[in-house]
Amino acid sequence: MENLARLVQDAARKLLEEKKVDLVIGFEKGSLPLRSTPCFVRKAEDAGKLTWNSSCENNLANYLRKKTEKVGVIAKGCDARSIVALIKENQINLDNLYIIGVPCGGMIDRKKIETILNGRELLASEEKDGWLILKGNGFEQAVRKEDVLHGSCATCRTGNPVLSDELLGEKVPEKEDDYSDVAAFEAKTVAERAAYFAEQMSKCIRCYACRNACPMCYCEECFVDCTAPQWIGKSASSSGDNLIFQAMRAFHTAGRCVDCGSCDRACPMGIDVRNLNRKLARDVKEIFGAEAGMNLEDKPALNEFKFDDPQTFLVKE
């Protein structure tokens, strides 16, 4: 990991020195252990601030839209897929972009770490061969990294960036995603599913962090902010309204969502937001055989029409 951080710094420094880009977007060390924060580097001498570790969880594709200057970006697998999806939607100009791809073995979910620590304060952490060593006042504990990954990282198939101008480090092994969690949820009855979402959505405070963290949510005016007409209630007091917001957001990102999990990570209330997006990603894959952001050639699933598209939604007679 430290080696990767050095490679990231060198690559960024070289790009800035050669004036290939005006700006490099990456991560720098946060103020707390297991925290990294997005970092914007404009001068070659500042490239040393950049880092790379298992807490670089934000999706940097979010910062690339409508940029007119030349930008270099440090992209892990999900960032690269989001970038591809945004290029297809004419939100990013590929000519102005330099992608430094970093293969990613998954990012660490701090909520899982908090559960393990059970109130003890984390003061430092270290990563070694698939293990994470948590250190604090008077304790040291090792946990397997694969046990504390974000949900989206555990099911991620594209740790290796799908598009990059240069790739740093070694590729990570490919994985498969069988969407077994979606199938298991579908097996429940309608009433059970409704009850589950009612319980989850009652926690929503409508802070819209999920929407802001999402690289695909870039509408200038979101349907929830609209007042004429006012599509849904704006207070967080109704779990029905909250669910309508989440379901419509999932629907608006159908066939576009790359399942990067940013919404899930951004949620301060721990709502199972990804559940809805995964259901749609699975359906789009099954019905149209398409996956968002996998390559530059395929058209986005819902932008294309074929005469033999299945129409399973039509009323059965």
Next chain:
Amino acid sequence: MKNLINYIGIEEDRVNFAWISASEGGRFAELVNELTEKVKKLGPNKNIVNKHCEV
């Protein structure tokens, strides 16, 4: 969309899609009657309610 609506806990028959041409008045009426019957059988939607629409 229909899949998602069902997934979040609304009965399958409540939302329906069909292709009907503007000239197929008879078929439209037939289908609407049929669907009205289906929805009446289901009763009011209790699972997900938009706050404006609460009574």
